[in-house]
Amino acid sequence: MNETLAKYLPEHAVKPVFELIVAHEVHLKIVNERVTRHGDYRKALNGKHEITVNANLNKYKFLITLIHEISHLVAFEKFGRNIKPHGSEWKYTFQRLMIPFIRPEIFPGQLLPLLARHFKNPTASSDVDATLSLALKQFDQRNDKNYIFEIPYGSRFRIHNGKVFQKGALRTKRYECVELSSGRMYLFNPNAEVELLD
Template sequence: MSQVLEKYLPEMAVTPCLELIKQFGVHLKIVNKRVTRHGDYRRLPNGQHLITMNATSNKYQFLITLIHEIAHLVAFEKYGRRIKPHGVEWKQTFINLMVPFIRPEVFPTKLLPVIANHFRNPKASSSTDTNLALALKQYDAVQHKENSYVFELPMGSVFRIYNGKIFKKGKKRTKRYECLEVATGRMYLFQPNAEVEVLKD
């Protein structure tokens, strides 16, 4: 397990993460990247704790996601199954588990203030914190230069997403952008940092 974790985690995070995995009896499964999620936690019928993680070249994203999912396990075990998945119990558990990692031996100095700010009140997904998501993307081994972010596009721009669907960018609500699906006329909300392929006229 240690050799597997070395491939996906920052060097100084491997041993403490391995200790958490052993302490809480986690069965860790790493799968090909899923677009809709970075990872998930499930308690199996036999009582085993399964955490499924996307294989990713971004070690900092992997670490945050792994601790996020372990926090679900710990919060459910401590407070019971009736708590909200991303409620106050989970948030406090996530913060407590993550704090030992928020140091320069683990994360690049440039990332630390952004991460510290996120963990004042962590969101259900790091992707919904635009500042953190954009900061983390700088450490992807593969940069998708051909893609753009929704927030960068002028209103009225037409773009394609990962599944081939085509949208037209509309106005911004409080945090997200209204985008019209061209084929159906249905309105969807997009995170500012959603990566899309701009279609030329």
């Protein structure tokens, strides 16, 4: 298991993550990319704790995602199954489990202040925190995608499912974009990755 984890995690995170997996009897599956989620946790009918994490994540995103999912397990065990999945009990648990990892031996220096800020009040997905998300994406493998905030106003773009949109105005924190086939308006985070068509 340590050898497998070493492929996906920062070197100094492998041992403490392995200890968490053993302590909480986690069955970890590393799976192909899913567009809608980076990972998930569920308790199987046989009582086993199953966590999946996408294999395509960079090592820092993989670590945050894995601790995010372990936090669901720990929060449910400690506070009961009736808590909200990303409520205050989960946030508290995620903070407590993540803090030991927020150090320079594990994360690059430029990520540390962003992580410290994010974990004062963690969100359901680090993708919602646009600043942290963009900082983490610099460690991804290169691709031919653009971020919404980079493309010009009025540009046409395609998303992962093939739908085509036209970029509109920034509305507080997200961009209004029209789906061209239906005319419906959608909101996109600035850090959404899209394929520019123009």
